[in-house]
Amino acid sequence: MKKQIKYGLKSSITILIVIAFLICLNLFVNKFDLKYDLTKEKLYTVSEQTKKIIDNVNQKINIYVLASKENTNLITTKLIEQYKTKNINVEYKDTEKYPDFVKKFETTDQISPNSIIVSGENKYKVIDFNDLVSYDYDYSTFQTKVKSIDVEPELTNAIRYVTSNQTPVIYKLIGHGEQNLNEDYKKQIELANYEIKDLDLIGQTKIPDDCKIIFITTPQRDWTQEEMQAIDKFLQDGSAIFCIDYVKDEFINMTSLMKKYNFEFGKSIIIENNSSNFTGNNNLYLIPNYTENEISHEFEEKHYKLLVPFCQNIFINDDENIKALLESSDNSYGKTNLESQSITKEANDIDGPLNIAVLAEKENSKIIAIGSTSILDSNINSYVGGTNCDFIISSINYLNGQSDNLYIPPKTHETNHINFTQKQIILISTASTLLFPCIIFIIGIVIIRKRRQK
Secondary structure, three states: OHHHHHHHHHHHHHHHHHHHHHHHHHHHHHHOOOOOOOOOOOOOOOOHHHHHHHHOOOOOEEEEEOOOHHHOOHHHHHHHHOOOOOOEEEEEOOOOOOOOHHHHOOOOOOOOOOOEEEEOOOOEEEEOHHHOEEEEEEOOOOEEEEEEEOHHHHHHHHHHHHHOOOOOEEEEEEOOOOOOOOHHHHHHHHHOOOEEEEEEOOOOOOOOOOEEEEEEEOOOOOOOHHHHHHHHHHHOOOEEEEEOOOOOOOOHHHHHHHHHOOEEEEEEEEEOOOHHHEEOOOOOEEOOEEOOOOOOHHHHHOOOOOOEEOOEEEEEOOOOOEEEEEEOOOOOEEEOOOOOOOOOOOOOOEEOOOEEEEEEEEOOEEEEEEOOHHHHOHHHHHHOOOHHHHHHHHHHHHHOOOOOOOOOOOEEOOOOOOOOEHHHHHHHHHHHHHHHHHHHHHHHHHHHHHHHHO
């Protein structure tokens, strides 16, 4: 009886000590406002890139939230509060209490409630409430779902806008049947603090003075001699991105310009035989290898994968001013005869590794060439969690002279697809159909034998 009382007393004391410890820990956490974001996408935490940007702000900025703090979304509130510094002030201005406040910021369009205004010393930017969250329509359930939380990229971009003297302009070449940039890519590039304009060179002999980068996607017809000369003149001190699909037609003027910068798109499609470098059962859906370069080193460190389907190889001359950014494996090859009925390697096919993306730098000019416009497909991009778009923006930042990537990606709410290479699929299939059943069978035999021995 005494042992039971003694044991019960010890248990009670232990429970009281644990409760007292938890109470003290809770008071300590509340006192110093200690929190840790356990969400996978860090929904309540701004990124390190944003922290660097707001720490370097050297002018007074006001962030006005046009709603009461109580009526503001929790994620939005948590993120906005992290922007407070000695130079950045955050205020909540409920439009019902302060109906005249927004008038000094309104021009032709009316500012809706729950929007955010970022005001600097010389200019301001209005972030519409509808731009803070991106939605997608699920055709399988016929419901609208949250695609991404855009509070951080919108706010950080607005701060960069009001503190910068100018916004770099990217001109997208049109007039030759080029593929358009989809709205998802456009939005993300604009969130990276760039402006996108169309450029039709028909009848023009000069690239606009505010052009920072020319974006060129697969044309359906060749440039004129005058267009080629205008682009060549721009590239002497400018930058460009080429995303070119395989085309049968010979584009003499465009090809001659590329050769001047020591690269050329090959007339072959890359077929990958290394199971770690393609996804599913499709040898044309390439998962490239990263080379050592400034543009993609963060992707390699974080083990992010790119997906580039239906890619042609890019020939480069032996020149120290041009290097590969993305490559196929040693086991890949370039299929030159696309009329062939066989996917196996033939006599005229090109041995791997083959160049998927290259960087050419010549004096003051920079060119990035990619062998497929599929990297610009938003559906393909979603399969790799947005890495394709991140790579494009990292490339743009490099061409713009930014040594570090200041792109702030949205906090996605999408269902991420798990992408397995062919090698991983074989391993998983073998384990699930053979290995695991064998292990369970052996464990069962061991248990039966032990029971019989008893």
